[in-house]
Amino acid sequence: MSLKDLRSxxxxxxxxxxxxxxxxxxxxxxxxxxxxxxxFLLRVLFRLQPSDKPRAWSGAFQQSFVTADxxxxxxxxxxxxxxQGTKWTIRPEWCE
Numbered sequence: 001m002s003l004k005d006l007r008s009x010x011x012x013x014x015x016x017x018x019x020x021x022x023x024x025x026x027x028x029x030x031x032x033x034x035x036x037x038x039x040f041l042l043r044v045l046f047r048l049q050p051s052d053k054p055r056a057w058s059g060a061f062q063q064s065f066v067t068a069d070x071x072x073x074x075x076x077x078x079x080x081x082x083x084q085g086t087k088w089t090i091r092p093e094w095c096e
Contacts, residue, residue, distance in 0.1 A: 003029060
């Protein structure tokens with residue numbers, strides 16, 4: 001089954017992940033679908049032309065979440081993006 005046909009089956013409800021055969025079919029094509037989606041998103045985000053080669057991802061990522069508390073929460077995939085020499089221990093005044 002082509003990816004186009006698989007997409008159509010999923011989009012129109014003819015295939016469902018509740019059916020073991022359908023789940024296996026999706027799993028079989030999962031890597032290829034991910035590769036295509038990743039390349040498409042990189043081309044859209046960086047406004048690449050079809051002839052341009054997408055850049056490799058560095059693997060570094062950070063995301064901040066704003067909360068009601070003045071201190072915010074941040075998630076990062078690596079500690080290398082933080083300033084070096086800073087102490088990241090929990091301070092007693094933070095625990096109220």
